[in-house]
Amino acid sequence: xxxxxxxxxxxxxxxxxxxxxxxxxxxxxxxxxxxxxxxxxxxxxxxxxxxxxxxxxxxxxxxxxxxxxxxxxxxxxxxxxxxxxxxxxxxxxxxxxxxxxxxxxxxxxxxxxxxxxxxxxxxxxxxxxxxxxxxxxxxxxxxxxxxxxxxxxxxxxxxxxxxxxxxxxxxxxxxxxxxxxxxxxxxxxxxxxxxxxxxxxxxxxxxxxxxxxxxxxxxxxxxxxxxxxxxxxxxxxxxxxxxxxxxxxxxxxxxxxxxxxxxxxxxxxxxxxxxxxxxxxxxxxxxxxxxxxxxxxxxxxxx
Amino acid sequence: xxxxxxxxxxxxxxxxxxxxxxxxxxxxxxxxxxxxxxxxxxxxxxxxxxxxxxxxxxxxxxxxxxxxxxxxxxxxxxxxxxxxxxxxxxxxxxxxxxxxxxxxxxxxxxxxxxxxxxxxxxxxxxxxxxxxxxxxxxxxxxxxxxxxxxxxxxxxxxxxxxxxxxxxxxxxxxxxxxxxxxxxxxxxxxxxxxxxxxxxxxxxxxxxxxxxxxxxxxxxxxxxxxxxxxxxxxxxxxxxxxxxxxxxxxxxxxxxxxxxxxxxxxx
Numbered sequence: 245x246x247x248x249x250x251x252x253x254x255x256x257x258x259x260x261x262x263x264x265x266x267x268x269x270x271x272x273x274x275x276x277x278x279x280x281x282x283x284x285x286x287x288x289x290x291x292x293x294x295x296x297x298x299x300x301x302x303x304x305x306x307x308x309x310x311x312x313x314x315x316x317x318x319x320x321x322x323x324x325x326x327x328x329x330x331x332x333x334x335x336x337x338x339x340x341x342x343x344x345x346x347x348x349x350x351x352x353x354x355x356x357x358x359x360x361x362x363x364x365x366x367x368x369x370x371x372x373x374x375x376x377x378x379x380x381x382x383x384x385x386x387x388x389x390x391x392x393x394x395x396x397x398x399x400x401x402x403x404x405x406x407x408x409x410x411x412x413x414x415x416x417x418x419x420x421x422x423x424x425x426x427x428x429x430x431x432x433x434x435x436x437x438x439x440x441x442x443x444x445x446x447x448x449x450x451x452x453x454x455x456x457x458x459x460x461x462x463x464x465x466x467x468x469x470x471x472x473x474x475x476x477x478x479x480x481x482x483x484x485x486x487x488x489x490x491x492x493x494x495x496x497x498x499x500x501x502x503x504x505x506x507x508x509x510x511x512x513x514x515x516x517x518x519x520x521x522x523x524x525x526x527x528x529x530x531x532x533x534x535x536x537x538x539x540x541x542x543x544x545x546x547x
Numbered sequence: 548x549x550x551x552x553x554x555x556x557x558x559x560x561x562x563x564x565x566x567x568x569x570x571x572x573x574x575x576x577x578x579x580x581x582x583x584x585x586x587x588x589x590x591x592x593x594x595x596x597x598x599x600x601x602x603x604x605x606x607x608x609x610x611x612x613x614x615x616x617x618x619x620x621x622x623x624x625x626x627x628x629x630x631x632x633x634x635x636x637x638x639x640x641x642x643x644x645x646x647x648x649x650x651x652x653x654x655x656x657x658x659x660x661x662x663x664x665x666x667x668x669x670x671x672x673x674x675x676x677x678x679x680x681x682x683x684x685x686x687x688x689x690x691x692x693x694x695x696x697x698x699x700x701x702x703x704x705x706x707x708x709x710x711x712x713x714x715x716x717x718x719x720x721x722x723x724x725x726x727x728x729x730x731x732x733x734x735x736x737x738x739x740x741x742x743x744x745x746x747x748x749x750x751x752x753x754x755x756x757x758x759x760x761x762x763x764x765x766x767x768x769x770x771x772x773x774x775x776x777x778x779x780x781x782x783x784x785x786x787x788x789x790x791x792x793x794x795x796x797x798x799x800x801x802x803x804x805x806x807x808x809x810x811x812x813x814x
Binding site: 340 | 560562563564565566579586644649652653814
């Protein structure tokens with residue numbers, strides 16, 4: 245159980261984390277989703293006691309991180325896979341962690357096996373590692389003490405599709421055994437695959453949180469008619485807002501309502517469905533629009 | 548607890564488990580000083596340099612003046628230069644190489660980690676100095692045998708203790724710069740300025756300004772440390788001068804550095 249309450253952190257005039265509160269429950273994988281610079285990493289560093297917040301608290305199982313005895317054996321943390329002394333070998337980095345936690349060295353080999361780093365790879369220095377290999381090493385490091393709680397910052401970054409699939413099964417198994425997992429990503433797709441609960445952060449603030457299904461509720465529907473303009477008119481008459489989207493219309497209503505409107509107006513539909521992940525993506529872009537570095541381009545013109 | 552797994556047992560944090568003992572942290576920090584190529588050669592060079600110094604002394608110093616003190620002086624200077632850098636890098640690499648993210652996640656008690664780094668640095672220093680003294684003694688015996696003279700043992704126990712204290716003090720100065728600056732390049736440059744530029748500036752100031760000349764021993768830390776290395780008188784006045792200059796150039800910056808390092812963001 246990770247509990248974050250009213251967390252705030254300011255750097256000069258920049259408010260990196262602004263009154264952030266959420267909880268991560270045992271048995272679930274919680275995805276922390278937000279664009280670059282949204283405050284994910286700062287929040288996670290605060291949870292691990294590496295950054296002191298201006299206000300608010302972060303506790304794990306009701307205890308502040310720094311009060312956890314031998315925390316590596318209770319909470320697995322991966323904050324930045326590239327943050328390692330480049331001159332150490334992968335095996336040496338795991339050995340140092342095992343020594344610190346007081347674990348037998350055989351644990352190092354078990355972890356190397358678990359993350360599929362070969363013996364020769366483990367002997368290489370980390371400066372010669374690809375980002376994907378660093379992530380595997382970082383995950384091995386986080387899991388070494390057999391913790392029940394995991395805090396992982398961008399763990400899927402740099403992994404190939406097979407690697408992402410592997411991580412998904414790994415974290416799923418962890419959660420199913422009652423573990424608590426919090427992982428961050430700036431990619432909706434990754435979070436969608438792995439997480440049960442999603443917390444969306446933008447500009448230091450939490451803009452949405454809930455299960456994937458909850459977040460999709462109210463995301464509306466997508467509809468495509470032979471005559472989109474006529475359908476848009478009929479929907480407007482019915483008091484529904486519709487906007488052009490991807491050769492059809494994105495409507496702020498349930499598919500059933502739209503079907504009725506279309507039937508009443510005698511319009512033939514080509515496609516009608518509830519908003520899927522594309523809708524979630526659109527929502528993500530809109531929710532975080534103010535923090536985006538690029539102008540948001542979500543809609544195409546009506547054909 | 549959740550829809551995904553309603554039977555999940557509640558996971559709590561156990562606060563009664565043993566923490567990470569200090570001895571284990573010292574062992575880990577000691578290992579970290581050797582486990583990279585750069586670290587290994589830096590520490591190794593502090594040993595190798597004694598051997599080189601001993602060989603040079605035997606080759607260069609005229610036979611009749613060969614004595615243990617000459618050997619002590621020959622390895623003293625390079626050691627006094629290397630040990631502070633070893634200590635500074637032990638701290639700064641956590642920030643400059645960013646390995647502190649893992650180090651301080653696994654051992655959130657930063658005071659203990661920093662203390663373990665100081666202890667590990669001092670262990671390395673003591674080993675390097677003892678090694679140098681042994682090599683110097685061997686050199687003295689071998690040099691005397693080659694030249695057919697009796698070895699001259701003119702370094703007494705007090706001088707040896709001063710040498711040890713002086714080098715550990717120098718190492719702690721490097722350590723102080725490490726916690727204060729938390730950046731490898733800045734700490735090394737800072738150390739060079741501290742030990743080579745600053746004494747020169749103070750010496751010039753003392754030469755030019757009458758009023759500063761009497762003040763210098765009380766303010767110039769390098770000047771005040773000289774008795775530790777050259778075996779000159781270390782009486783009450785000299786100790787007081789070590790105290791005042793040390794307060795300005797060592798104790799206060801160390802306190803500030805420790806205060807900062809315990810709060811500094813690790814990222």
